[in-house]
Amino acid sequence: MIPNTIHTWQMTEPGKLRRTEIPVPELKPGEALVEVRGCGVCHTDLSYFYMGVPTIQKPPLTLGHEIAGVVVAGGSRLLGREVIVPAVLPCGTCEICRMGRGNRCLNQKMPGNSMGIYGGFASHIPVPARDLCVVHERRGVPLEHLSVVADAVTTPYQAAKRANLQPGDLVIVIGAAGGVGSFMTQTAKGMGAKAVIGIDINEEKLEFMKGYGADFTIDPKGKSAKDVKELFKGFCKEQGLPANYGWKIFEVTGSKAGQELALSLLSFVGTLVIVGYGTDETSYMLSKLMAFDAEIIGTWGCPPSAYPRVLDMCVDGRIVLEPFVETRPMSRIEQVFEEAHHGQLRKRVVLIPDF
Ligand SMILES: [Zn+2]
Ligand SMILES: [Zn+2]
Known part of the structure; x- marks a missing residue:
């Protein structure tokens, strides 16, 4: 009417x-x-x-x-x-x-x-x-x-498309339990990712994500990037997955800590997609991208x-x-x-x- x-x-x-x-x-x-x-x-x-x-x-x-x-x-x-x-x-x-x-x-x-x-x-x-x-x-x-x-759901989908996400891919979602991140986690799994690692400081919500696409979770609160990497490597070893190449990382928090963690996890032939928005600056040795043959991609809507x-x-x-x-x-x-x-x-x- x-x-x-x-x-x-x-x-x-x-x-x-x-x-x-x-x-x-x-x-x-x-x-x-x-x-x-x-x-x-x-x-x-x-x-x-x-x-x-x-x-x-x-x-x-x-x-x-x-x-x-x-x-x-x-x-x-x-x-x-x-x-x-x-x-x-x-x-x-x-x-x-x-x-x-x-x-x-x-x-x-x-x-x-x-x-x-x-x-x-x-x-x-x-x-x-x-x-x-x-x-x-x-x-x-x-x-x-x-x-x-x-x-909230289409933005993660487009991020996955920007990363050329394919069935069998290896995925890390930083901010995996948040409003958009939880859908990023589900979308990656729904599009056929072989393994999805969810990283988030909200431990309770992160635990919940194990029922919705996250195969393994890491709460980085109180941990150094090195500690997080060790947990990540442990999971890879246990699952027979490579720890030093091929991971597609989605940074959904937009926070400096999240972005720094994402950059520290980026490795050979890897992809980092910036989904979250924040105003802090983060420094990175860009030549690592050359050495890794890796890429960093932005995505919008x-x-x-x-x-x-x-x-x-x-x-x-x-x-x-x-x-x-x-x-x-x-x-x-x-x-x-x-x-x-x-x-x-x-x-x-x-x-x-x-x-
Ligand atoms: Zn919005
Ligand atoms: Zn136009």
Whole structure:
């Protein structure tokens, strides 16, 4: 049903949220109106709200870029369909898009950040219909849980693609139990990695990951890089795996400690993918890359074209969402932000509109 008005939670300025109503915009050609069924709370939202990271569109604006919902107007072939709204919407026409690297298109739109598109902490959102990922089948997985596919699950998938992850590969995930890292761990295993080593300082969550893709875990808290390496080598020896070549490392924490550990584990014909974001600088003898014939790769978002494959993995059970996601009413957004900011959330929270 087309609403009379759109309800949203707007960030009026960093640190302040206000419940408000906005008129339903006239849909432009190619746009669809999605009724939001769930919108995930991401660390990026918190960085805009608490840490002064500027949004491209100045406040007031509605945050939220992990959105699942139902098309209620426009995009005629999609009317009534359940969809996931990609977190990064490439322009589709620029040179970068034509190179097939649209996830880093410079004209891309991100709901809840970019000009001309607001976010998912709202009852409805108008979006370009072209890039919507249609949920054809979800085998009992709640639609609202699938909102985390936008960003939290697709970002790891794209990271794995950037590393050319193949069945039989050897993988280390640093930050393996975190909001994105837990999905990195599951994705690597789901794509056929022979061994996945999960590294994280949250011991309890890390232990849990043994049921979700991690074959071996290391808590680096209070340990030197050398200690961690010894544990890593011990596992390799026990499993008959090489300890000094071929590992693909995904650094998801963005922390200096995580990045330094990743660099210390990088070895011959290895790959390091930088998935996490942080502002600390780390030094490294780059010539080691030459000697190792190794590479370090950055990764950003995920092209909408890859979403259906990630969705398939979430529906067929290669990636399990349920233990990692919890839903809360959107009216509790302020409390959820506070809890997330203070690291009190155990799971990724999806807010359900209850205006
Ligand atoms: Zn995000
Ligand atoms: Zn583009």
